[in-house]
Amino acid sequence: MSERAVCVIGTGLIGGSLMRAAEKAGRAVWGATASPSTADDATADGFDVTVDTAAALRRAVDTDALVVLAVPLPALAGVLDLVGAHAPTCRLTDAVSVKVAVADLVAERAPHARFVGGHPMAGTSESGWGAGTAELFVDAAWVVASDDGADPQVWADVAELAWDCGARVVPAASDEHDLAVARISHLPHLLAAVLAAVGAEGDELALSLAAGSFADGTRVAGTRPELVLAMCEGNRDALLGAVDSALGRLGAMRGALASTGGLAKTVEAGHEARQRWAAAREPEQLRIRRGTGMAALRDIGRRGAVITGWK
Amino acid sequence: MSERAVCVIGTGLIGGSLMRAAEKAGRAVWGATASPSTADDATADGFDVTVDTAAALRRAVDTDALVVLAVPLPALAGVLDLVGAHAPTCRLTDAVSVKVAVADLVAERAPHARFVGGHPMAGTSESGWGAGTAELFVDAAWVVASDDGADPQVWADVAELAWDCGARVVPAASDEHDLAVARISHLPHLLAAVLAAVGAEGDELALSLAAGSFADGTRVAGTRPELVLAMCEGNRDALLGAVDSALGRLGAMRGALASTGGLAKTVEAGHEARQRWAAAREPEQLRIRRGTGMAALRDIGRRGAVITGWK
Numbered sequence: 001m002s003e004r005a006v007c008v009i010g011t012g013l014i015g016g017s018l019m020r021a022a023e024k025a026g027r028a029v030w031g032a033t034a035s036p037s038t039a040d041d042a043t044a045d046g047f048d049v050t051v052d053t054a055a056a057l058r059r060a061v062d063t064d065a066l067v068v069l070a071v072p073l074p075a076l077a078g079v080l081d082l083v084g085a086h087a088p089t090c091r092l093t094d095a096v097s098v099k100v101a102v103a104d105l106v107a108e109r110a111p112h113a114r115f116v117g118g119h120p121m122a123g124t125s126e127s128g129w130g131a132g133t134a135e136l137f138v139d140a141a142w143v144v145a146s147d148d149g150a151d152p153q154v155w156a157d158v159a160e161l162a163w164d165c166g167a168r169v170v171p172a173a174s175d176e177h178d179l180a181v182a183r184i185s186h187l188p189h190l191l192a193a194v195l196a197a198v199g200a201e202g203d204e205l206a207l208s209l210a211a212g213s214f215a216d217g218t219r220v221a222g223t224r225p226e227l228v229l230a231m232c233e234g235n236r237d238a239l240l241g242a243v244d245s246a247l248g249r250l251g252a253m254r255g256a257l258a259s260t261g262g263l264a265k266t267v268e269a270g271h272e273a274r275q276r277w278a279a280a281r282e283p284e285q286l287r288i289r290r291g292t293g294m295a296a297l298r299d300i301g302r303r304g305a306v307i308t309g310w311k
Numbered sequence: 312m313s314e315r316a317v318c319v320i321g322t323g324l325i326g327g328s329l330m331r332a333a334e335k336a337g338r339a340v341w342g343a344t345a346s347p348s349t350a351d352d353a354t355a356d357g358f359d360v361t362v363d364t365a366a367a368l369r370r371a372v373d374t375d376a377l378v379v380l381a382v383p384l385p386a387l388a389g390v391l392d393l394v395g396a397h398a399p400t401c402r403l404t405d406a407v408s409v410k411v412a413v414a415d416l417v418a419e420r421a422p423h424a425r426f427v428g429g430h431p432m433a434g435t436s437e438s439g440w441g442a443g444t445a446e447l448f449v450d451a452a453w454v455v456a457s458d459d460g461a462d463p464q465v466w467a468d469v470a471e472l473a474w475d476c477g478a479r480v481v482p483a484a485s486d487e488h489d490l491a492v493a494r495i496s497h498l499p500h501l502l503a504a505v506l507a508a509v510g511a512e513g514d515e516l517a518l519s520l521a522a523g524s525f526a527d528g529t530r531v532a533g534t535r536p537e538l539v540l541a542m543c544e545g546n547r548d549a550l551l552g553a554v555d556s557a558l559g560r561l562g563a564m565r566g567a568l569a570s571t572g573g574l575a576k577t578v579e580a581g582h583e584a585r586q587r588w589a590a591a592r593e594p595e596q597l598r599i600r601r602g603t604g605m606a607a608l609r610d611i612g613r614r615g616a617v618i619t620g621w622k
Contacts, residue, residue, distance in 0.1 A: 121520055141520050172516055183513045184521035188528040190574070191502050193581020194560045198553060200584035202494045204615030205483055207591040209432055209452050210495035213531045214588070217499040220524045221585035225578045236572050242509060243565050249505045250561065254554050261547050263501070267536045270504020273511035274532035277525070280518040304515030 002160040004091075005029065005065035007056055009079055011042055011049055014095045014120065015070030016132030018165065019047055024134045025164035028063070032056035034075070038129050045129075053079065057087040066157045068118075069094040072227065073234040076102065080109035093118040093158045097181060098234040099145050099174035116154040117145035117174060119181075120167060127224060138166035141306065146171040146297040155297075156290060159307070168285070168306035171297035175238075182238035187246060189228050190239075192221040280304055287311040313471040315402075316340065316376035318367055320390055322353055322360055325406045325431060326381030327443030329476065330358055335445045336475035339374070343367035345386070349440050356440075364390065368398040377468045379429075380405040383538065384545040387413065391420035404429040404469045408492060409545040410456050410485035427465040428456035428485060430492075431478060438535060449477035452617065457482035457608040466608075467601060470618070479596070479617035482608035486549075493549035498557060500539050501550075503532040591615055598622040 005028035008015045015031060019042075022029045030048040032055075033039050042049035050056055060067045067090050071079055076096065083092065092113040096102050099117045106115045122140040142162035144155060159169045172180070196218040199210055220228075232239055253266040284305040288297075300307060316339035319326045326342060330353075333340045341359040343366075344350050353360035361367055371378045378401050382390055387407065394403065403424040407413050410428045417426045433451040453473035455466060470480045483491070507529040510521055531539075543550055564577040595616040599608070611618060 121522060123523060141522070143520070170516070170519060176516060180513050180517035180520050184510045184517050184525040187509060188506060188524035190561075190564060190577060191506055192524070192528060192585075193577050194557050194564070195499060195502055196581040196584035196588065197560055197577075198498060198556045199495045200587050201556060202491055203613055204591065205481070205487060205612050206491035206495050207588050208481060208594050208612075208615040208617070209454070209491050210588055210591075211432060211452070212434060213499035213503070214495045216527050216530045217503060218581070218585050218588065219527045221581040222589070223582075225575070225582045228578045228582075229574055232574050232578070233572055236568060240565070240568055243561065243568065245509045245512060246505050247558070247561055247565060249508055250501075250554065250558055253501060253505070254551070254558060257547060257551055257554065261544055263540055263543050264536070266501060266504050266508075267539045267543070270507040270529070270532040271534075271536045271539075273507035274503075274529050276511050277507065277518050277521055277529065278533070280515065280521075283519050301516050301519075302514055304519040306519070 002027070002157070002164065004157055004160070005060070005063045006161065007031065007060040007065045007067045009053055009056065009067065009069050010071035010075070011038055011129050012070065013123065013127045013131045013136070015068070016042065016129040017134065017136035018068060018070060018095065018120070020132055020134035021137060021165040022161065023047070027164065030056060030059065041129050053082050054086045057082060057090070060090050061087045064091065066091045066093065066154075066161060068161070069096070072096070072230040073098065073101065074230050076105055077109060080105055083113055084110040088112045089114065091154045091157055093154070095120055097185065097231045099143070099177045101234045103145070103174050114151045114154045116150050116158050118158050118162070119143040119177065120162065120165070127227065135166070137162070140167045141170045142167035143170045143172050143177050145174045145177065146294045146301070147173050148294050150294055152291060163309055168283075168308055170301050170306055172301040173298055176298070176301075178235050178238040179241070182235055182242040186232045186235055186239050187242045189220050189223065189232060190243065191246065192218050196221040313338070313468070313475065315468055315471070316371070316374045317472065318342070318371040318376045318378045320364055320367065320378065320380050321382035321386070322349055322440050323381065324434065324438045324442045324447070326379070327353065327440040328433075328445065328447035329379060329381060329406065329431070331443055331445035332448060332476040333472065334358070338475065341367060341370065352440050364393050365397045368393060368401070371401050372398045375402065377402045377404065377472060379472070380407070383407070383541040384409065384412065385541050387416055388420060391416055394424055395421040399423045400425065402465045402468055404465070406431055408496065408542045410454070410488045412545045414456070414485050425462045425465045427461050427469050429469050429473070430454040430488065431473065431476070438538065446477070448473070451478045452481045453478035454481045454483050454488050456485045456488065457605045457612070458484050459605050461605055463602055474620055479594070479619055481612050481617055483612040484609055487609070487613075489546050489549040490552070493546055493553040497543045497546055497550050498553045500531050500534065500543060501554065502557065503529050507532040
């Protein structure tokens with residue numbers, strides 16, 4: 001769909017999958033990683049991956065490539081300093097799970113980059129180059145930041161990369177994105193951790209009886225803690241609101257259980273919400289005209305629709 | 312393994328699966344349901360199921376069968392009145408997910424029954440006769456109440472039924488069982504409801520982005536609310552403790568997030584707990600001598616072991 005080359009900084013599960021998918025789509029693609037062993041693994045798999053991030057970025061400048069930052073949030077400032085030094089006005093996006101904090105860092109460290117944030121919402125409990133696949137993003141949502149003033153050419157570059165990877169573009173303002181993922185991605189990780197800890201407070205009897213509902217409810221507590229922390233701690237303000245909402249609901253339920261013993265309100269609201277979620281699994285799919293304005297794009301995301309290509 | 316006939320009152324997912332499994336094991340088995348259409352469906356499938364519960368119970372008296380009550384907790388009092396009237400001294404067990412409340416009801420409504428409580432811990436999100444299978448209990452935990460004073464012959468009857476269904480016996484005192492399931496079965500349902508409701512508070516954007524962690528964390532919120540309510544509301548006292556523990560952990564996490572922004576304690580405790588749970592998936596399997604005392608049986612359950620047959 002696009003001929004633009006792709007330079008991926010960070011070649012873990014997300015960056016590594018992105019390289020494979022972009023190559024499969026016929027793009028020129030190269031990458032950089034801080035880990036020599038990862039670079040060796042990627043090279044052995046036939047990919048052009050270096051430990052010299054500056055060189056990878058200079059090559060992006062030479063070819064007007066799209067640079068994708070796919071490192072965890074705690075590593076981002078250092079990488080952005082390299083962008084500021086070696087590719088200060090490049091076309092730039094990212095694959096980090098928070099958008100306001102990333103935009104703030106870009107403004108501080110690489111203020112002249114043509115930056116449009118992104119968040120491909122796919123993952124597995126695995127991590128690292130070896131866990132990546134070209135199919136990771138197929139039918140997944142890929143949020144493309146659609147804030148007022150975003151560069152429409154780079155917005156199109158990011159959208160075309162998402163489509164080339166098989167994903168569906170969901171446009172959202174950076175702050176709207178952060179509020180949404182606090183509720184539907186970060187809070188689930190924290191509630192899973194709480195549930196796992198309460199279960200393990202019981203004796204071996206409780207752990208031996210724990211199956212279906214406990215297994216599902218704690219699955220993401222199996223994720224590497226440093227990945228969960230990078231994601232959740234980077235979205236502190238939005239997450240506080242989601243946690244307060246959960247605390248309020250849990251506290252109200254505790255009161256009802258202690259007084260009348262009735263849990264109908266909690267259980268029925270949860271059941272209805274789950275059914276609403278299930279009904280939203282088949283979103284409206286749209287094609288848009290090139291140059292559609294950011295406000296119109298945000299409206300598409302707000303009504304739960306996804307974008308699959310140009311009209 | 313045993314020749315004892317089985318009379319199942321309540322032929323939904325659990326009772327219907329139990330009838331199929333017991334028949335497959337070569338037992339004589341019949342059942343009763345309050346629903347004429349369920350009786351018709353079961354009869355069409357070749358099973359002996361009536362809507363005349365009194366008649367099914369009188370037949371159990373005539374053959375000294377084991378009576379299994381597999382109705383939801385809210386229907387139990389009415390069924391126990393029939394037991395008290397038509398099979399007052401029968402061998403009696405149940406498949407309800409709380410044990411103290413059931414034992415109290417039996418003491419009140421059918422005080423002369425030879426009752427030993429049971430809880431086969433298997434289920435799907437489906438319900439009703441049609442959802443049942445003979446394999447539902449294979450390798451599942453089947454708690455057999457092992458309170459002081461329990462009738463050892465009926466304990467053996469219940470254990471043999473569990474083994475005939477392919478399950479593993481986990482002995483536990485009734486109150487220990489209720490505390491354990493509050494943490495690992497009832498709390499997961501309530502947290503799933505809270506998570507689903509918080510997610511749906513967001514707009515359509517949040518619902519459209521919700522996938523992996525949200526889908527897993529809310530799965531059991533898809534269960535029929537009346538089933539969840541019967542289970543959770545019947546275990547009020549034990550559940551209050553589990554909810555308070557979750558509230559305490561969530562509140563402490565909220566405080567840490569608001570003050571230092573750090574979530575490491577919560578996330579690391581959850582990760583460690585999930586790993587402990589994963590390590591407990593392959594429990595020690597024991598055979599026991601007939602007549603093993605209740606205190607020794609409870610010790611087996613407390614250390615996380617399961618019983619698979621007689622020595």
